[in-house]
Amino acid sequence: MAWFRNLIQVSATTKPFIKPRNKKNPFPFPITQLFGLAPFSSEAINEAPQVNECSNLGPTKPGEKPRVVVLGTGWAGSRLMKGLDPKIYDIVCVSPRNHMVFTPLLASTCVGTLEFRSVAEPVGRIQPAISKEPGSYFFLSKCTSIDTDDHVVQCETITDGVRTLDPWKFKISYDKLVIALGAEALTFGIHGVKDNAIFLREVHHAQEIRRKLLLNLMLSDVPGISEEEKSRLLHCVVVGGGPTGVEFSGELSDFIMKDVRLRYAHVKDYIHVTLIEANEILSSFDVRLRRYATNQLTKSGVRLVRGTVKDVKAQKIILNDGTEVPYGLLVWSTGVGPSTFVKSLELPKAPAGRIGIDEWLRVPSVQDVYAIGDCSGFLESTGKQVLPALAQVAERQGKYLAELLNKIGTTGGGHANCAQDIDYGNPFEYRHLGSMASVGSYKALVDLRQSKEGKGLSLAGFFSWFIWRSAYLTRVVSWRNRFYVAINWATTFVFGRDISRI
Numbered sequence: 001m002a003w004f005r006n007l008i009q010v011s012a013t014t015k016p017f018i019k020p021r022n023k024k025n026p027f028p029f030p031i032t033q034l035f036g037l038a039p040f041s042s043e044a045i046n047e048a049p050q051v052n053e054c055s056n057l058g059p060t061k062p063g064e065k066p067r068v069v070v071l072g073t074g075w076a077g078s079r080l081m082k083g084l085d086p087k088i089y090d091i092v093c094v095s096p097r098n099h100m101v102f103t104p105l106l107a108s109t110c111v112g113t114l115e116f117r118s119v120a121e122p123v124g125r126i127q128p129a130i131s132k133e134p135g136s137y138f139f140l141s142k143c144t145s146i147d148t149d150d151h152v153v154q155c156e157t158i159t160d161g162v163r164t165l166d167p168w169k170f171k172i173s174y175d176k177l178v179i180a181l182g183a184e185a186l187t188f189g190i191h192g193v194k195d196n197a198i199f200l201r202e203v204h205h206a207q208e209i210r211r212k213l214l215l216n217l218m219l220s221d222v223p224g225i226s227e228e229e230k231s232r233l234l235h236c237v238v239v240g241g242g243p244t245g246v247e248f249s250g251e252l253s254d255f256i257m258k259d260v261r262l263r264y265a266h267v268k269d270y271i272h273v274t275l276i277e278a279n280e281i282l283s284s285f286d287v288r289l290r291r292y293a294t295n296q297l298t299k300s301g302v303r304l305v306r307g308t309v310k311d312v313k314a315q316k317i318i319l320n321d322g323t324e325v326p327y328g329l330l331v332w333s334t335g336v337g338p339s340t341f342v343k344s345l346e347l348p349k350a351p352a353g354r355i356g357i358d359e360w361l362r363v364p365s366v367q368d369v370y371a372i373g374d375c376s377g378f379l380e381s382t383g384k385q386v387l388p389a390l391a392q393v394a395e396r397q398g399k400y401l402a403e404l405l406n407k408i409g410t411t412g413g414g415h416a417n418c419a420q421d422i423d424y425g426n427p428f429e430y431r432h433l434g435s436m437a438s439v440g441s442y443k444a445l446v447d448l449r450q451s452k453e454g455k456g457l458s459l460a461g462f463f464s465w466f467i468w469r470s471a472y473l474t475r476v477v478s479w480r481n482r483f484y485v486a487i488n489w490a491t492t493f494v495f496g497r498d499i500s501r502i
């Protein structure tokens, strides 16, 4: 509950700045304020939500540790925090979620191959300092604006609709700011996508998919339901044939072939998966691997449809050629682009609207601001290409920047506006290690070419699936989650997937 404690600390003080945590007195204000009794009355709770302005985390003083503020707890932000030295910096993280999601295994949680907690890594475990060091915090909030002149970010608390407290705003001063805000799912402005489709990006999306899938399976068994309605309810449509869409389709077909046939035998002939893609599936993979994936998915019963979605209604999709595709579950996975917030920031922009960075991952024209992961891209002036939106890019940028910031901190450049004369050393270099994707039925693709045009090893089949699983098991951040993942895989293999709708 460290994050909750942290939030309370920010919430109620009437003093201009929060005092850093103190071992003897961790709460620098009266106990009544701890529970929001003074500023938040019961009347306020019944009224429409209002955003209160509260106190701030002020600038650090000379002699104090400089403060790194990290926006986001994704691959980039989490890897950065893991590498930052808490003896050099106070680390303050702001994010609407208190965990990092191990996205490559997220699709497996939608059908119960893995449990949700196996892919969620709490930030306090990634960087323990934020739970215990005085001056280091995690705030469950979103950043709403950045003032690069004053070195301040404005944030607003997240209450997820739970009216324990009204949301409030606060400011945090930074010595170094790392923007690691990720990206948003692209909908290409297609009407109805946001209202009717589920995106697969967060753990709560996977939970929604699993609940809906199991609900539809159970509803389709109820007496009185027409054949046509049964087929619609059990039609799972995936839009987007990239690695995520393909992996999810493969997981669904495994679930149908192994678990639905056994445990929902009455409706097993009604459930189908359709994967809609405008071009070829897995377009970044070697042509031989693409063909293999197409054959494998077709063999597992996934219907591949080449088409472009024009409109999404509550129970059917309309394609550009007028074809109507009724569905019971619709999952949207058509790539990512900069979020509305990232687009709104008055910072230099790279092609495609990401935050522009130089070779050292700095945002030029402003002091002490860095951007990493899916939200950032090399500026055209660097002569480098914008890197793909991949975990391996985000993770390596996080690692590089942590080392760079530690070096800056130890050479006296940690405080705001103090790093101008520091030697930054080698710039960030990215070397692509290859791509992997599972296609279901214990089969996967491993493409070790460094680029689409390059030469290199590419494999498909059971051995690749073994490499895929081993590689991801070793990449899982903590031993705790590695253990969970291994146990979940073993349990699923022996007893089948969990089909309880909790």
Ligand SMILES: Cc1cc2nc3c(=O)[nH]c(=O)nc-3n(C[C@H](O)[C@H](O)[C@H](O)COP(=O)(O)OP(=O)(O)OC[C@H]3O[C@@H](n4cnc5c(N)ncnc54)[C@H](O)[C@@H]3O)c2cc1C
Residues within 6 Å of the ligand: 071, 072, 073, 074, 075, 076, 077, 094, 095, 096, 097, 103, 104, 105, 106, 107, 141, 142, 143, 144, 180, 181, 182, 183, 200, 201, 202, 243, 244, 341, 372, 373, 374, 375, 389, 390, 391, 392, 393, 394, 436
């Ligand atoms: C299902 C799925 C499977 C994937 N599989 C692979 C794979 O196999 N291999 C691979 O290389 N890549 C994969 N990816 C891509 C990879 O996950 C992303 O490239 C990676 O997550 C990018 O990391 P990031 O830190 O930039 O952004 P994210 O991981 O998206 O994190 C962004 C963070 O910013 C936070 N945030 C957003 N707005 C705000 C705000 N206003 N204020 C504060 N915080 C905010 C978010 O809550 C989140 O914590 C997959 C992605 C998905 C969705």
